[in-house]
Amino acid sequence: MPLSPTLNRLRAAVVLAAATVLTVAGLAVASPAQAQTGPAGIDVSNYQGAINWTSVRNAGIQWAYIKATEGTTYKDPRFNTNYPAAHAAGVIRGAYHFARPNSSGGAAQADYFASNGGAWSADNLTLPGAVDLEAPPSGAACYGLTTTQMRTWITDFYNRYKARTGRDVVIYTTASWWNSCTGSWTGMASKSPLWVAHWGASSPSLPAGWSSTTWTFWQYTATGSVSGIAGNVDRDHFNGTRDRLLALANNT
Template sequence: MLSHRSPSPRRRPKGAFLAGVLGAVLALLAGAAGTAAAAPPPAGERLKPGTAYMGAGQRVHGGPAAEDGPSLGALSPTTGVQGIDVSHWQGSINWTSVRNAGIQFAWIKATEGTGYEDARFGANYTGAYHAGVIRGAYHFALPNASGGAVQADFFASNGGAWSRDNLTLPGVLDIEHNPYGAMCYGLSTTQMRTWINDFHTAYKARTGRDVVIYTTASWWNTCTGNWTGMYSKSPLWVAHWTSSASPTIPSGFPTWTVWQYTSTGSVPGVSGNVDRNKFNGSRDRLLALANNTP
């Protein structure tokens, strides 16, 4: 009669056993490292597709214009209503520590182009919400990859939606120096204006909100030709890394709503450097922006 007992396992050589234990330990360490912050490539080095982040174009192009300025870190104006912006590069974030450090708002990378979704968007978006940080999503634009409406739909379907819950900001169109190639993505100023307007129109149709525009003065002035067509539609989030009392803003915008004043800030709960931002107004006005109220 056949036996239904499993055969006895073969005794593994001692060396093989130790190698297996070592492999398991290394795998655990690799998994833990995956949740930690990873340093972006050095300034001037190209990024891999899908890995761009706010200000990436300025670093890749080595600070293309003096008006954008170098990142001045601790010299920057850390008063007023403070915020940060993050992506997968910051790794795992302790959002409770972030909020306890006085950070009131955050924008979080959700998408890029037409097919990239940030690996840490879900964790960051829900973590910020539960910590009481007023948060929103941003889309890194690739105008050479598709039309603006296509990317707006992709963004709205993958994190860029909006709800009036006192903790959700309108989505952001991050449009800046191309970290992968030609500064203006190969588009003429007329084509770029059309692309931005199409993105705005499609995003508003999906969410009911005007998209916030993140850019620099040098990029906007060069690639849109000092366009004034968005000043009455979109709040401006300007990147100008400086210790000045106010940023240089693109032609065509009367004022700034958010100012990214450094790329080398530090905040408890976030590993490594993080972009620091200032809202142009009180917390009540920040809540008005979040809730779409006058």
Template sequence: MPVSRAGFARRARSKAVTLTGTLVSAGALLLTSTGPAAAAPPPADEPVKPGQAWMGAGTRLEQPHASDSGGVLGPLDTSGVQGIDVSHWQGAINWSSVKGAGIDFAYIKATEGTGFKDSRFGTNYTNAYNAGLVRGAYHFARPNASNGATQANYFASNGGAWSRDNKTLPGVLDIEHNPSGAMCYGLTTTQMRTWINDFYTTYKARTSRDVVIYTTASWWNTCTGNWTGMAAKAPLWIAHWGVTSPNVPSGFPTWTFWQYTATGRVSGVAGDVDRNKFNGSMTRLVALANNTP
């Protein structure tokens, strides 16, 4: 991720999960079916600090590894149920305008590692809800900072909780290319599988929900060794830009969310923002939020 378009180090993109109408396991559905500009990111030769990593950053930290298309950004796929993912990088957001622009869901950055809380999470989470969006929180994983259970607890205690209210999606584990070191955070494939499973198990114990996994096919296949252990548990949010259909990592039958571009524009958001779509109808999105068949 040190390579960038515009001279900046870049980060990975947001989420995509498909539901195909049936419960795959205890709660995992599979369906087929204007604010101020954000501060500039650090130069490419400067370490990426907590809170400056990828998802939710739009194109401010563009990196080839952000998607399996080598960083190539394609046309918007605005069909179906549309969403965005955001963090403090977007600055102030007019969520009523976002809703009016046809966006029905949003994932909002809450935490990273074990010591970073996004400064705009509370405002975004509340205002998105009040504007009528179905929204959820995400955690940017730092597997080299602590074990999965520790980070799952940190996330659940700082924005990643869940309630059945028609508008709260299950939390997301954003696990992708390391923004400031070895691609797989220095973990072996066995260690990475353990880390992810510990995060999943702890998050479910805290919230009763299966965590959504945001990743790319290339990262997952490389860093988990084509692991199939999450296939019947976690909905998949896949990041893959510039294509008409995303590559799905080994072990996942399909996607639930698809982050299809990082150069989206939406009324109410200043600058580029990640655009996503849900693999199903609005009724199925609410079912995912409420954990109902």
């Protein structure tokens, strides 16, 4: 979920760097072959620049998460272009929020997210919103919060987002960040779909509570390549069939 080169370097310290470069359907991606077995996805932000979403869809990308907000003051300047353009191209899209647990409460950030692109609609092409929980580009990895405080922050975000949208928020994280900053908390695994980041592995390492059969999305590289996007882009895999992906989008 690229925000800047600095953040990419930081995340590389907590997840494994991609080790093998393959060519799949003409796209050079750093990933294990297993990551190509389900509907292909990407996640993007302003960092990717202008995107040709028709080319992205024609390249076989079925879904995408698009950065909407951060904290309670920042809205991604390309979100208002990317979000409807992905929809128009037939890409099943969702919005994500980069969490800043040290700047304001979880409920306040969920409100900001839901009011600025993160809401959900039953239109066959919209995924539930996601909250990005990872170390910041600089500063304390756990934002100076105790494990108890972090659990409370996440719970408050989840509850407010559910109240606003009727959907369980998707949690994006790494096993190392989650287990360290929440104290290996298992309390969200029965509620939130998991979007796990783990690069260059044959299967992802999972945060406490989720299992090999219960993770939903897997970000398997930060150095993928897709037609319609200049430069590197995160590549992702959905753990299931397209029918199951549409069921998640439609809450069925």
